[in-house]
Amino acid sequence: MPQKSGKKGNVSARVWELAEPLAQGLGLTLWDVQYMKEGADWFLRILIDKEGGVSIDDCVEMTHAIDPVLDEEDPVPQEYMLEVSSPGLERKLTRPEHFTAYAGRPVHIRLIRPTEAGREFTGTLAPGGEGAEVSLALEDGSTLTVQKKDCSAIHAVAEDEDEEL
Numbered sequence: 001m002p003q004k005s006g007k008k009g010n011v012s013a014r015v016w017e018l019a020e021p022l023a024q025g026l027g028l029t030l031w032d033v034q035y036m037k038e039g040a041d042w043f044l045r046i047l048i049d050k051e052g053g054v055s056i057d058d059c060v061e062m063t064h065a066i067d068p069v070l071d072e073e074d075p076v077p078q079e080y081m082l083e084v085s086s087p088g089l090e091r092k093l094t095r096p097e098h099f100t101a102y103a104g105r106p107v108h109i110r111l112i113r114p115t116e117a118g119r120e121f122t123g124t125l126a127p128g129g130e131g132a133e134v135s136l137a138l139e140d141g142s143t144l145t146v147q148k149k150d151c152s153a154i155h156a157v158a159e160d161e162d163e164e165l
Contacts (some may be wrong), residue, residue, distance in 0.1 A: 028050045045083060
């Protein structure tokens with residue numbers, strides 16, 4: 001639903017503060033809040049998760065819960081489209097708790113600039129990725145450690161279609 005506001009500040013952080021208690025009240029986990037421009041349009045994406053997976057009904061309930069709060073609090077400085085969805089199986093890992101949850105599981109890293117070893121790597125995420133570095137155990141037995149700031153994306157790798165995240 002389009003909204004208009006003259007307020008400034010970190011929109012994603014403010015929306016996170018508003019959305020997190022609503023998500024918890026619905027039995028959901030807030031995975032991420034993204035506020036970005038695509039072409040001429042602004043999008044506010046609220047990504048939710050729950051044990052056993054997210055249904056369309058969960059997305060509808062979260063939309064109905066957050067929409068009046070966004071109308072009242074007006075945290076977004078221009079018109080935007082609201083989207084509520086699941087982060088998907090190959091979800092982007094961005095927050096410290098994402099790295100904690102995915103330690104020991106397969107992830108894919110794409111670097112901003114290629115190195116001698118390459119630009120894209122898939123391996124098992126080592127514990128301790130909550131900080132500035134992330135390490136992967138690669139299939140050849142080696143370990144890759146990179147700065148998160150040098151990565152253009154860090155995504156979970158879907159292990160099995162039937163697996164619940």
